[in-house]
Amino acid sequence: MEACTHVFQISGIKVRDEKRVLIQGIQQLGGKYIGGSVYQHACTHLIVPQVLSSEKFLAACAAGKWVVTPDYVLDSVKNGSWLAEGPYEVAISTGSTAAFYPVKQWREKVASGRLKGAFQGWRVLLLVQESTRRAMFKRLLKAGRAEVYHCPPPSYTSITHVMAKPVTENSKSHNAPCYPVSHIVQHLFGTETLFGGQSNRVDMNFNITEEPADIKDSFSTLEVELKTYVLKQEVQPRLCFLEFLGYHDPYSPLAQATEMDFSNVGCMIECGLFTEALDSIRSAVYPGLLPPAPYLISLLGYTQQGNATSVYMRNFQQVMDKLIVTNPPWMAPKSVKKYFTQVLQCPQCKKGLWSFLETAIRYCMSSEDTCHPLPGPALPTLLHFHCYILALFLKIFQGELHSVTAGEFVLLQGTRAPPASASVSGSLLYGTFWTVWERSTLLSCAVKKLLQLLIQAAMVDYAERDEKQTLHLADTLLDFLSVLVEFWCQQHWKLNQSLVEKGLKDLSEHLAVISQDLSPNILVELVIRVRSSRLKLMMADAIFRNLCSRNGYTVGDEPLSLKKTVLSYLPALESLALCPSGTCLRTENTSRSCTNQGTGCRPQNSPENETCSEKDNIPRGLNRVNAAGETLLHRACKRNQVETVHQILALPGTDINVKDHAGWTPLHEACNHGSTECVEALLHHRPAPVLNNQVDGVSPLHDALLNGHMDIAKMLLEHGGSVLLRQTDGDGRLPLDLISEQSQREELLLSAQVGDTKCLRNKGTEVLNLPLLEAGSSLLSLLIFSYHRERGLPCHTPSSDRHHSLGYRLARALEMHSFQKVTQGWTDQRAVRLVEDVETLWELSKGKYQGQVSQGVTECKGENTQFLMKILEDLKSRGEALVTDL
Helix, strand or coil: CCCCCCEEEECCCCCHHHHHHHHHHHHHCCCEECCCCCCCCCCCEEECCCCCCEHHHHHHHHHCCEEECCHHHHHHHHHCCCCCCHHHECCECCCCCCCECHHHHHHHHHHHCCCCCCCCCCEEEEEECCHHHHHHHHHHHHHCCCEEECCCCCCCCCCCEEEEECCCCCHHHCCCCEEECCHHHHHHHCCCCCCCCCCCCCCCCCECCCCHHHHHHHHHHHHHHHHHHHHHHHHCCCCCCHHHCCCCCCCCCCCCCCCCCCHHHHHHHHCCCHHHHHHHHHCCCECCECCCHHHHHHHHHHHHCCCCCHHHHHHHHHHHHHHHHHCCHHHCCHHHHHHHHHHCCCCCCCCCHHHHHHHHHHHHCCCCCCCCCCCCCCCHHHHHHHHHHHHHHHHHHHHHHHHHHHHHHHHHHCCCCCCHHHCCCCCHHHHHHCCCCCCCCCCCHHHHHHHHHHHHHHHHHHHCHHHHCCCHHHHHHHHHHHHHHHHHHHHHCCCCHHHHHHHHHHHHHHHHHHCCCCCHHHHHHHHHCCCCHHHHHHHHHHHHHHHHHHCCCCCCCCCCCHHHHHHHHHHHHHHHHCCCCCCCCCCCCCCCCCCCCHHHCCCCCCCCCCCHHHHHCCCCCCCCCCCCCCCHHHHHHHCCCHHHHHHHHHCCCCCCCCCCCCCCCHHHHHHHHCCHHHHHHHHCCCCCCCCCCCECCECHHHHHHHCCCHHHHHHHHHHHCHHHHHCCCCCCCCHHHHCCCHHHHHHHHHHHHHHHHHHHHHHCCCCCCHHHHHHHHHHHHHHHHHHHHHHCCCCCCCHHHHHHCHHHHHHHHHHHCCHHHHCCCCCCHHHHHHHHHHHHHHHHHCCCCHHHCCHHHHCCCCHHHHHHHHHHHHHHHHHHHHHHHC
């Protein structure tokens, strides 16, 4: 395909209607428009209303591109084809009769092949402190074909220009002429150029963007679009039940059958003729016609006694199925719902729907703990009946969820008003799992019992797995859990998003705690079988964090994000891989999670009175946190109290990566204050501290170097290797950028080589606990998949729409501006998280986080671990696609 000869960018036009007319004209004539606020190498023409001091204008001059006025496009549209550009080329008025064309001289030289750009042959050492301005000048110089280097430049390069802002004595110390950045404009236009006829020298202000107000507006527009995207993601149906699509339209009245005389049915029941009574009812079930509830309750009681034949059981099930199909409670008025509430409870105890449902579950598990004694051991016919009761409840609950979901989508389309029957205040699902006082919380008493029954069912199913080969009962209970979670979330999300997130988190963490007796492979199986993607995401997160905590690696409790997955969860895999084989779980039974309590937790079976020696081993003030959120470990590291540090690290459950209110870890404090002995103690602890934690871009290595502690910096590199040298701080500086003396840089590089060798030798291919590593890898794979489905941006965008996609525009914004600037003033945290996710993908593509996974985990032959590595490669590819599109 022939390349497009007219590729445009626009600068300096603030009126949106004018810009829209220009873009439409470009497309009408077969040209191409590239948006964005920075210069693009692919453009051939730049449209400006006048000479500007913007990056796009200066870069187009340096690259020898056409810079024309808007009339070029407008007149070409009138002509029906592209006109010659010469008459429309932008000129600078010099106050004389002759106009000066600043672009023409460079454009002609580039077109003739004499130059590739205005700065060809320049090898520039760029010393600009502010990161965004430095990035702008770098793009500008590269547009003119200059080679740009940061300090220090490579030893093999001979620098021709030093460009500094501001110019300091240090910038003049390099073996090359030093210029202020204004020299760029002087070179492009010459010192005699007049701007506005007011001066005979260049005096242009450098602006990163052409119109700051528009940039701010574009960031606000991005936030609004991201909010809209999050809303659409949230209201999308997670569970679809196609079997309900053929039911009656809930907006049309149900057909009414003629009244029937059921008195003979009552007489049959009184005489013990249950089979005959059931046959009479079975032939009289029609839409709008409900048999008297006391008769069905009596028939249900007879069924529960265990004396009914299999034929009777089958007929009773047919009656109930027909009753649900002809009179679906999720589309019926409150009177019908009240009818089913009376019928679907234990006919003997009459304690409500949950009691009857719990009894059916326990009977299927051969448990004697039912609402009242039932025939046992479990009879085959009665066991089949209770399985049917579970299926009946599940079908009703699925129908209610489907009805609510369909009603919500009708509201979104704005086609009809919600029907009175769509009210969920009296739904059977609500009445089963929540009392009136519990509806503001997801983790009600009934839900807690359901979770406990789920864990018991998983144990039973896996004990009999060789025979059954399926998790039959556990699967059913997981379906119950998914339905009730989706139902509750849909009712509360629009009113209180934080309440929904807290409810999901509480439920998942409660499930992770009570499932500690299950082996990791069973936990993975349970997560895989969850149908709700948002519940699967939260369960995978909670169970993975709990699994790490029980094996000595603490993961922070900050909100889940792609960056947290990369920086916190991936390094945890190494800790799981290095756990001794056969110690997947700690055997002590704890009453609460110790994830965030550190040394404050104690097993239930520990003696109430500690011995004097045990008390002596616990430092005073261990659990005290000061106003800054600093623990005793923080304070000991600041004061270089190495004995106290050793005492704290020796205690079980110590969180070596605990953070204060500002996010600083004990390792940060030790590096900042020069506590060499404490740093050594922390580095030799297992699990080892996280070396790449950053607070406002400051890592422990940056902290040590900024404060002149070279011995600590070398110690960190000997422990963590050269990957630490690739971390940048908030200003984009690498650790070596903080060192001015070449001899010190060489010392640090040598220490990094020692660290790389040590890591390769000690942990290269070491995996001591493959089952635990496989379980962790599987949970992370599920977490990443669910996270992308629930909270990620769409990755598949047609090529024609790629530059209009949210992902591309976010990447474009982050290319020019820092994450903090893009999200400044944003109030929606989910929108902020999406920007952070794009930034993480971008950094993954550049290899910034490649050291988060140890070589032993990377080279592991486990199926789940290899699959996780492929997922990480896919994330990296998505980041590379963003960079390529830019």
